[in-house]
Amino acid sequence: MFDTREETSWNSDEGTPQFITISLEEPQKVAAFSFQFQGGFSGQKSELIMYSADGAQVHQEPFYPEDINSPQLFQIAESVRENPCSKLKFVFESSTDLFGRIIVYDLQLFG
Template sequence: MFDDSDETCWNSDQGSPQWIEIQSEESDLTEIFSFDIQFQGGFVGKDCYLEVVSPRSDDNLILKQPFYPEDNNKYQHFKLDNSVKGKIFRFVFVNSTDFFGRIVIYKLKLN
């Protein structure tokens, strides 16, 4: 997902919901304005949202913003309503376009 190779990907198990959590390795908070994601068509997240969590507590939600990917193989860009700083970025996929709830992601980039 992060190596810019078209031959590697992340795939979930079956079932819903699924999620990906990214924790910033930097000592300061990481600011993001947008993100890019590339799914495999037919295995795309539905009813998705990005959560940004405070580094002090998993219960301290800074942001919860929905996003709506198209069911295709294209590299998709999503802009946040406002930039946000955080340490933990959690992409939650409540459902999937796949009947079994599987999701396949080739690329994911925070901007």
């Protein structure tokens, strides 16, 4: 998912919600993120939750991926971009797959 190789991926179990949590080594400012899903196994109604170094939730916002194979870029609210975070959690409340499975080929964070 992070190695930029097309033949590797992350896949979830069945059911909803599914989530991916990223813990950063040092707090960083994150302005955007991108996902590349496998078509037919995309997240639908989704949410980003950001946490500070002390573990407090500092931001929460929805995002809505399309059911496509291409990378999709999502901008984070401008009011939050300047605040460093230490952890991000991507929650997929629903999936385009009948069984709730999600497959991610690439996930990138942008500062």
